[in-house]
Amino acid sequence: MFSSGINIKDFQNDKLTISVHVIGSLSNNCITIYSPKTLDAIIIDSGNDNDAILRLIKKFNLKVQKLVYTHAHYDHITSADVIRSRFTNAKLYLHEQEMPVYRFVPQQVLMTTGENLNKLNPVDQFVKEGEKLGLELSDGVDGVEGEEFKGLLNAIHTPGHTPGHLCFLCNFFSIPILFSGDTLFQQSVGRTDLPGGSFGQIQKSIKEKLFTLPENTVVIPGHGDFTTIGEEKKYNPFVRG
Numbered sequence: 001m002f003s004s005g006i007n008i009k010d011f012q013n014d015k016l017t018i019s020v021h022v023i024g025s026l027s028n029n030c031i032t033i034y035s036p037k038t039l040d041a042i043i044i045d046s047g048n049d050n051d052a053i054l055r056l057i058k059k060f061n062l063k064v065q066k067l068v069y070t071h072a073h074y075d076h077i078t079s080a081d082v083i084r085s086r087f088t089n090a091k092l093y094l095h096e097q098e099m100p101v102y103r104f105v106p107q108q109v110l111m112t113t114g115e116n117l118n119k120l121n122p123v124d125q126f127v128k129e130g131e132k133l134g135l136e137l138s139d140g141v142d143g144v145e146g147e148e149f150k151g152l153l154n155a156i157h158t159p160g161h162t163p164g165h166l167c168f169l170c171n172f173f174s175i176p177i178l179f180s181g182d183t184l185f186q187q188s189v190g191r192t193d194l195p196g197g198s199f200g201q202i203q204k205s206i207k208e209k210l211f212t213l214p215e216n217t218v219v220i221p222g223h224g225d226f227t228t229i230g231e232e233k234k235y236n237p238f239v240r241g
Contacts, residue, residue, distance in 0.1 A: 012173075013174075015149075016035060018177065019033075019034075020220060023048075024075050026075040027223055027224075029221065029223060029224075030053065030056070031045065032044075032060070035135065039061050039062050041057075041064050041135075042066040042133070044168065044179050045070055045077070046067060048078035048079055048109075050079050066090065066093055066133060067080050067083060069092070070179065070222060074109045077102070077105065080120060080121075093123075093125050095126065095127055100196065101195075105117065106118065106120075127155045129157040130154070154168065154170075156169060158181075159198070160189075160190065160202020161189075161190030161192065162196045162197065165190075167184075178219050180221045184219055186224055186231075187235050207239055210229065211239070215228065215233065216229075
């Protein structure tokens, strides 16, 4: 799953670990960011396989604090309620402009899989452009305090795939890391033919917001292989020129 020159070890240090796992019917990249000392965790795009995500959480003994979503398509967000039911302190974070998509999740599931799903519980907190999401450690192991991780994820509003799509930039490792959801893929972009999509908007979001990031920024998309901003500026046929 890794582009040439990108090593998963770049995403680990003595204070934080990023772990990426493919989960769900559409092979989503589910991201966990956690303290290896306290196991406090943020999950980005938990997917739609309840059993798989609960096994993953149990395997690493994670204490889930935040469920952060790039957008509200069913394959990214359906498992949110089962996680919140097990971890009552876990809160769901989403852009407010994504609410029409969020309310439509049961219909998305019914139309795609034929299965019935109850309406998801309310969003706990809306996230705005430029807002920073942090990770608060449950105890001060080795003098490390939660304040250190207050700005762990910087929200970037990138409409186009959906109206309220967010990307998240992390600058707590040796190189910048962008969690791009379904906005930017390796030599591709997210679909824009679904309700709320716009090809012009997604091009604008990528060119004006993502392509201004450092070229060595690693891109971890919602599906598929990792890439970098530099590679996409050179080779992505959907946003060149």
